Amino acid sequence: MVANVVNDYGVKLPESALMWNLPDFDKHECIHMVHDEATGLRAIIALHSTYLGPAAGGTRFWHYTDPAHAITDALRLSRGMSYKNAMADLPMGGGKAVILAGNDGRKTPEMLAAFGNAVNDMGGRYVTAEDVGMTDADMVALSQKTSFVSGLPTDNANNAGGDPGPFTAQGVYLGVKAAVAEGLKTDDLRGVRIAIQGVGSVGGKLARLLAADGAKLFLADVVHDRVAALAEELGAEHVGLDDIMQVEADVFSPNALGAILDDRSLETLSAKVIAGGANNQLAEARHASVLHTRGITYAPDYVINAGGIISVAREYLGQRDGVHCSVDSVMAEVSKIPARLHEIWAQSRTDNVPAANVADAMAQAKIGRI
Template identity: 65%
Template sequence: MTAFWTEADYDDHELVQLVHDRKSGLSAIIAVHSSHLGPGAGGTRFWHYAEPKDAMRDALRLSRGMSYKNAMAGLPMGGGKAVILADKDRTKTPEMLAAFGDAVERLGGQYVTAEDVGISEADMVAVSERTGFVSGLPVEGKDAAGGDPGPFTAMGIFHGIKAAVRHKLGKDSVKGVHVAIQGTGSVGGGVARLLAKDGAKLTLSDIHEDRAAALADELGGKSVAPDAVMSVACDVFSPNALGAILDDEGIGRLDAPIVAGGANNQLARAGHGEKLAARGILYAPDYVINAGGIISVAMEYLCKRHGEPCDINEVRKRLAQIPGRLDEIWQESDRSGVSPDVVADRMAQKLIGR
């Protein structure tokens, strides 16, 4: 692995911690981009990377994205992220989770973790046995905030898609609007169900093709192969799987006037947002539209640290503010001619003092 400060995605990160525990087999990276607004907060990703440099790139990009996401969501939290390097079989053991919890604890609160891709609520419970700097833990009662952040992320994206449809298509409803969803896991599946309930037309895709097909049958939509979804003629393309899909080739394949989804780091590189804008495609900056999950886990963590109950209605209130933030970005983009991703970045950078 090359020195992290020579990576293209290194952005004056405050902390990049390499973790290796020989006994458990844990290899991980913890990155804190900024603590200007509070401790670095962001989930832990459990993923098999073909090359270690890919894991470093993910940690650097995702932690920076969390700085921007938390700032734009109005949370008193900085940006952090962790990646656990899984083997090809994605072997995960209690010993590995314990060692990871110990690594988080040693940072003394610089980093607060939660679920991300490949990590479950149960995994966070295991981590919480070794550190208190963790959120996304099970809660009792339907009125308490916390637990699995996926449904909250999905709800925020649903609000954001409706805002995009209103801004770009001039429609106050998603009834009859065709949405192609890439990824039907916890987040993408949740978005699909919310859209279906409001009468949207759905095309679904997932690397687990049987899962996409089953959900399409359930919701009255249709499914397509993973390599076909970006070419579907639709009103909204909603990426809800892994990131960096909006590169030159991906953007060229799109046949939709709107891109609005929950995947992190959708734009492969700087400049791809401008390519979307040049094609007349409205882009919802990912870290703004997908902030629902971190809003939930941040409120859970902050309430717990202050010994206060956390009402889910406060989370819902903050989720409902996502469309307004997107509208502000799009209006400034329309006025200035600057692409929405750059507008959002500038707003976030100002908030975190960069």
């Protein structure tokens, strides 16, 4: 359901209340507002584009202090999925779902069942998978109510499936190395100072890969014990969450939530390279020009972090075709991420246009928007 011009009380709503007048509405094909009173489920499923195929994108379980932020998240993330899937050459459109968690963060089997029914009611236009706050076990629960779900565990180590985090981390790792080569003109990570914001499923694996290459790491995360243990394991420096963007580093790698590159943070950022797995890193589109003007090498987020959706999409499509997708074949696709980034940077240099804008134009062309 979307907002009506007249509400249930016969009161005419202002134009600003209409979904398509929200700042982040981008010709989205469909926005479903889901409410199941019996289970307490409140969710938003946003489909940005099905031009290339069914809209694929994970479900985020998150507590929003303001429900309006959940709508913004769904709109921005679903658009990002359209771009991500297009740039990864996947025959999938872009969609995203957010489940609004309560103050207690409680997630019940009944709530997941209700959400599974909501996904199923969309008849295959939306394919879900895990995202922040969701697990592969949750995907199994959803699969009891719908077949339009991926990221399901597999008992064959050679088959893609389950947690897509390792594939995302591998792609980001390859993208960081490509960005270092582009921005710092070196293929050697030894001694390169990398500040990593967020060391969860993706950031933690990324940190281990970079540490193995000899990078000097600064780590920050909202979970103190997790980041402290990882810093000790890797011989990295544990930095406060509020300080990680002020560290004297060569590379800043955001791997938590988005919108962290804003006027305030960019004013003090010393890194010459930004490459990380977080979605929607730019607080506003205009910040792409700030990075470009300052000569900062930026890896567009939906290009560098595509490893997970490559795994999820190939798993889902393989299930539909009756052919299991192998881990090796997924990794072969993930290995193409650096080449895509270098193509974007080359055009950015040639046209003197921010890398983020170059990537957006490429993606929009692929989904028939320009």
